Amino acid sequence: DAKTTQPTSMDCAEGRAANLPCNHSTISGNEYVYWYRQIHSQGPQYIIHGLKNNETNEMASLIITEDRKSSTLILPHATLRDTAVYYCIVGDTGTASKLTFGTGTRLQVML
Amino acid sequence: DAGVTQSPTHLIKTRGQQVTLRCSPKSGHDTVSWYQQALGQGPQFIFQYYEEEERQRGNFPDRFSGHQFPNYSSELNVNALLLGDSALYLCASSLRYTDYGYTFGSGTRLTVV
Numbered sequence: 001d002a003k004t005t006q007p008t009s010m011d012c013a014e015g016r017a018a019n020l021p022c023n024h025s026t027i028s029g030n031e032y033v034y035w036y037r038q039i040h041s042q043g044p045q046y047i048i049h050g051l052k053n054n055e056t057n058e059m060a061s062l063i064i065t066e067d068r069k070s071s072t073l074i075l076p077h078a079t080l081r082d083t084a085v086y087y088c089i090v091g092d093t094g095t096a097s098k099l100t101f102g103t104g105t106r107l108q109v110m111l
Numbered sequence: 112d113a114g115v116t117q118s119p120t121h122l123i124k125t126r127g128q129q130v131t132l133r134c135s136p137k138s139g140h141d142t143v144s145w146y147q148q149a150l151g152q153g154p155q156f157i158f159q160y161y162e163e164e165e166r167q168r169g170n171f172p173d174r175f176s177g178h179q180f181p182n183y184s185s186e187l188n189v190n191a192l193l194l195g196d197s198a199l200y201l202c203a204s205s206l207r208y209t210d211y212g213y214t215f216g217s218g219t220r221l222t223v224v
Contacts, residue, residue, distance in 0.1 A: 036212075041217070042217050043115070043201050043203070043215030043216050043217050044154065044201070044203075045215065046213060087153060098144065098156040098169065099144075099146075099154070099156065101153030101154045103151075103152065103153050104153055
């Protein structure tokens with residue numbers, strides 16, 4: 001699985017957009033980009049995933065660069081409840097594959 | 112709709128003992144994966160079960176073993192516990208060959224003393 005690089009921590013004001021970057025320069029053609037988050041004392045929660053095109057769901061948007069070497073997770077209106085560790089994971093498609101977690105980005109949403 | 116259920120939530124064991132952790136997957140899911148999360152680290156993949164067989168295994172010793180039952184529930188067994196086995200053990204379930212993502216339980220906090 002390709003490795004990912006994320007900033008260790010980020011801050012965001014409540015109500016503003018949170019933009020979390022991820023570098024995955026060694027991603028291969030059949031690998032997806034997945035985002036999960038882990039709120040303190042809970043298990044990770046699936047957010048979104050994509051292959052080439054930008055994706056949006058009720059939680060977030062995922063922007064993948066054309067060369068697929070980096071991506072950005074966007075939380076459009078961050079709330080205090082979005083404070084968590086966010087993991088960017090690159091891996092084979094489908095849930096037959098394992099997830100390889102890094103150390104993620106700790107997002108702190110502030111008043 | 113119940114999500115992934117893990118038991119117990121907390122456990123304290125003595126070095127050298129054996130432990131069994133249990134997981135009930137989300138309704139409709141058929142694949143169960145186990146992860147170990149040390150303090151301050153991301154989860155590390157232990158193994159995955161599908162159709163009652165171990166399908167993938169991470170870099171964990173044979174002291175870590177598992178089982179999946181016909182109802183898709185699963186157990187994680189750890190023998191000869193070491194202090195370094197103290198961690199949060201997470202179970203994740205999924206429907207195989209889909210892109211819907213994994214559903215994780217809240218984990219079992221194991222402390223080895």
